[in-house]
Amino acid sequence: MAEIDIRDLGVAYGRLTVLEHLDLTVADGEFVVLLGPSGCGKSTLLNAIAGLQEIDSGQIHIDKQNVTWKEPSARGIAMVFQAYALYPRMTVYKNLSFALRVAGLPRDEIDKRVRRAAEMLQITPYLDRRPHALSGGQRQRVAIGRALVRNVDVFLFDEPLSNLDAQLRVELRVEIKRLHKRLGSTIVYVTHDQIEAMTLADRIAVMNRGVIQQIADTETVYERPANRFVASFVGSPGMNFINGRLLVRDGALAIQSSDQVIMLPNYDASVRSLEEGRPVVLGVRPERLKLANGGANDSHLSAIVDVYESLGGERVIWATVDGQMIAVRAGVEAERPTEGSALSLGFASSSASLFDAASGQRL
């Protein structure tokens, strides 16, 4: 079936290296999202898979075939673009049928496939319209339809929802998810929107500076980020970071910040033999910080309340720990703390993350 296997991929624009020694495997029927800030190389990677970007080294295999030097149309892929890229002088019907006409399919087969795709995306009433007479959401449906009619096993999405307003984005997101379930095709989806990434993906590949920082399912990326970049890029408000030095107390880890010791009795370090005194960064998600101690919250720290924000359904308390700003997500039942007062916070040390201060890698 249609798995994608990328080996040792390298892409450079002149002297600027965009991707280097990149490996990525996408299983058949898997939904992988490439997530990263702009300029991280995620779109370049997608274009390389599509055959629209010349590569300098490495190989790309789709469906067990080496397609490294194949034309985009011969790779068994379809692509949906951010700016819709509908052919402006053709009707919706002609847009949908273009690839099939190029391939020289018989007319009744073309008609069957176009009508089926239009049915699926509810764009049948607009088949005779030109793209400029459609709304943004309808245009993107047509663009998705144009990919659907080709009956391929691999779909590539390049920020398909970024041009739409918030409500449509949610609507189409659900629709893409539904299509994936229904067709069982392999999907690579590029976005800089973490909500899109987390809701759609089987696995998220977080990219930065041309390197895949971590590739894992949503929970792992969120709860056990591989490094500080992933930890800070995913989540809003972002993960709280507290600088300190590593201590070992009674066989358990702890960190010494400038004015307190934070014990981490149940931290599951992935790196053994951690020497004391090493500069580290403790990371805790805002919703993991509780206003109470005890129970599962086996670690605690004290902070000073700075600003209090109400978001309707929840409260965010901004506080400082040794001069470092942290956010605490509290429920609506939480009492409003007075600014400047001391705050005692607890969290489960197993949910925390510890990073090396120099390399940023998870410990």
Place this chain on the structure above:
Amino acid sequence: MADVDNPAFDVSLVKGDRQWRPLVEGPAGRPPKRLTIGRVALYVILIAAAIFFLIPAYVMIMTSIKPMDEIRAGGMLSLPLSPTIEPWIIAWSSTCSGLVCDGLAPGFFNSIKITVLGVFFAVLAGAVTGYAMSFWKFRGSDAVFAILIFGAFVPYQILIYPLARIYSSIGLYGSLAGLVVVHTMFGLPITTLMFRNFFRTVPPELFKAARVDGAGFIRIFLQIILPMSAPIVIVAVIWTATGIWNDYIMGLVFGGRDSKPMTTILNNIILGEFGERRYNVEMAATFITAMVPLLIYLFSGRWFIRGVTAGSVKG
């Protein structure tokens, strides 16, 4: 944002009630029309400029429909007492250019042939070159483009002699085909520049989508890029048509005996007259020659402006 505290804000409208409440105070509705001194001065200057540029055309037309004795009597600006279209007929069909007395007509049809073919090839070549350099970039394509554009600034006078030698050695000299090739060559840099600048405004994703759909170089050009290039095609056609129609030197040098354009014949008519100069015939001949570009601008000026500004507005 509606200002709810403002008493002028009509809440009842929001609820679908069509009753209007009077506005409280201050200006409302359309701004009053005012005639300022600046406006008046502007119009005076514009009208004066228009008259200044229209006077030669007026004199030409009036002279061309006057009999010779009226012209001899003077009064360039006066209206004709007994208007006649005789000079136009003579200019078109029987005035002499050199030893041939067929009027402008043969030149007119030559010019039509030269212009239609020259425009077709110059615009097509520019469109294809601009397309290739915008979407099918190769190593060094920008350098090739820069060299090509440099061609637009080479004074063509220095190329005439070498080109004439080359033409005579390959047998193109003095033929319609040769003249069309010259016009295509000299038109290419500017049309390429026009098309490339226009294609810059075309989202590259459109081209990528077509490639994923399996279309190749020619199909993408003919079915996707060209159909959306109408504004720039019109500009390029107007531009090259005017240039080729008004060309004199290329037609004179490369046109040979049988494909001389109208401009060279007009020149012969005016310079080759013996005895009394028939101003009315000359004016009529000149006006007939100038008519084609004039009509092109009159009927496509709107498109020209639209094409020149294409891409600056979302379209």
